[in-house]
Amino acid sequence: MTKTTLAVDAPSIPQTRHLATSVPGPRSNALHAERSAQVTSGFGVALPVFVARADGGIIEDVDGNRLIDFASGIAVTSLGASNKRVAQRVAAQLEAFIHxxxxxxxxxxxxxxxxxxxxxxxxxxxxxxxxxxxxxxxxxxxxxxxxxxxxxxxxxxxxxxxxxxxxxxxxxxxxxxxxxxxxxxxxxxxxxxxxxxxxxxxxxxxxxxxxxxxxxxxxxxxxxxxxxxxxxxxxxxxxxxxxxxxxxxxxxxxxxxxxxxxxxxxxxxxxxxxxxxxxxxxxxxxxxxxxxxxxxxxxxxxxxxxxxxxxxxxxxxxxxxxxxxxxxNPLACEAALAVFEQFEDGSLLANASRIEEVAREILEPLRFSTDIVADVRGRGAMLAIEFADAGTLEPRADLAKEVSAACHGAGVITLTCGTHGNVVRLLPPLVIGEDLLRDGLAVLSQAITTAAK
The missing domain is CATH 3.40.640.10 (Type I PLP-dependent aspartate aminotransferase-like (Major domain))
Structure with a gap:
């Protein structure tokens, strides 16, 4: 297959992982304590960090950490959390009428x-x-x-x-x-x-x-x-x-x-x-x-x-x-029209396919080099790693939790899922750059290798 270069519009945030503090950092911890005092505990959270800015494949928190986004708001911000064309069309609609x-x-x-x-x-x-x-x-x-x-x-x-x-x-x-x-x-x-x-x-x-x-x-x-x-x-x-x-x-x-x-x-x-x-x-x-x-x-x-x-x-x-x-709502309709425009040249679909190629290149070998990865599956930029004991396929939710926590600590946002809670899922934005994607996958691969030991 011909290699496709992942295309990324010029983002407003450096597209590199950076840890200024531990994750979560002190400011996020303070804000999370305030959240706990004000918000119903019925809302869970995957990673208790508070966001200052986000763009491309990066979420920057209030402590200055730049985290690689492998969640996209659970498959929502596929074009990046600060997509310029979406923002422009919504802003123009705001000037006309809101609702x-x-x-x-x-x-x-x-x-x-x-x-x-x-x-x-x-x-x-x-x-x-x-x-x-x-x-x-x-x-x-x-x-x-x-x-x-x-x-x-x-x-x-x-x-x-x-x-x-x-x-x-x-x-x-x-x-x-x-x-x-x-x-x-x-x-x-x-x-x-x-x-x-x-x-x-x-x-x-x-x-x-x-x-x-x-x-x-x-x-x-x-x-x-x-x-x-x-x-x-x-x-x-x-x-x-x-x-x-x-x-x-x-x-x-x-x-x-x-x-x-x-x-x-x-x-x-x-x-x-x-x-x-x-x-x-x-x-x-x-x-x-x-x-x-x-x-x-x-x-x-x-x-x-x-x-x-x-x-x-x-x-x-x-x-x-x-x-x-x-x-x-008219703001949402304008946002959708901006999304549709960006699918016209085919690059986003090519990016999704390239994300799968890169991810499988890095993750597939873990099925054979460890005895905890039961499956690597998915299509495009919707991928998952299932953890289970070799031979019995007994689900290992503890390993999924451990791997995801290690990723969080190293500045990569991942989510778990699955009927048994034993799956780490990957939903990177379709606009993520390949260098950033590979960096995040390297962190994930190391977390899995460490958990296997």
Missing amino acids: TCFMVTEYEAFTQVCAWLNANTPGDFEKRTGLFTTGAEAVENAIKIARAATGRPNVLVFDEAYHGRSLLTMAMTAKVNPYKLNFGPLPAEIIRAASANPLRPAQGLPAGAAAALESVEATILEHGAETFAAMVIEPIQGEGGFIVPAVGFIPGLRKLADKYGIVLVIDEIQAGMGRTGTLFASEHEAVAGDLILTAKALANGVPLSAVTGRAELMNAPHAGGLGGTYAG
Whole structure:
């Protein structure tokens, strides 16, 4: 493969890792103590540092530490946390007006965002789009749309799924702690089916797509195919551990949805918008959902989400049945239009692919040089390392926590995830420079090597 140079617009912060103090430093510690006195403890934190500036692949904290950003605000600031074109369009909109509510008086940017999504999401059919604010809102509205179109109540979801923190999306999410613990009762019309995790197949099933699909169909029939409005799947399961499903699984779900008249909803909230080297991760599977969900990187940090899909489905709800006070806020729409402009030349998708090449070059050898790395997986700039005991595959959440903590102390921001908490996930900005990427990966590689000893 021809090497692609990672392209980075001139950032406002030096793109080098620098430790002025320990991490977290004294100023961050003082601010965190104030946070603890003022903010509900229900909000967790991956790394208790307070940010002063951020740009490109660097976050600079209030103590002067420059940290390599391998989190992107959980796949949100894919174009950097101070993207200039996003800031310019938002600033211009601020001068015109901040808010009107699209359901009261309209503005063109809302329609322009919908038009881009209609044209660029997978599927050669007439589409419509609705804009909302959060990913969970997009998921819930997709269920409303599917129910309105089909007249059916049930929703099929999958092992290791994550779809949000609202009441309905908590029920759809697989992981109990911390997402569902103590928050029941939850909506009852949610049915869970086997996924096709190549490393950890569903209990009692062999690896591969065929057995998982047979199990999914059996689940559909057990509960009555005529009761299902939608099946909702992430093309790469995010919080579940960045799981790339077995080859053929998502195309098989497409066939099952068609067979039983179920709306296939593809949740691209974390994996979409260029993160995997294509605009949408479902393109790797050559599958188009009836509805596709976007959020997170859609407006590069300004809250915006969308449901895009077949026109006849999207138009099924009655007028006034969809919406929200802040849905498609004009500032967020302008931010999204700035994001779309920057995908036009293809460089961001090339960067995502190059990030994967570099990361695999450095991380893949750890599967053989240590006995704790069970898997290195993902696509593009959505990558993960799973830790487990050799032979037994017993999950090692302690190692994921240890490795991530070592990275934090050395000035690299990483996140953990996974049903068992034993995965370190990497979500660097698509604009990160290669030297900075390699420096961060070297820190991660050393942390893993040290933990293995």
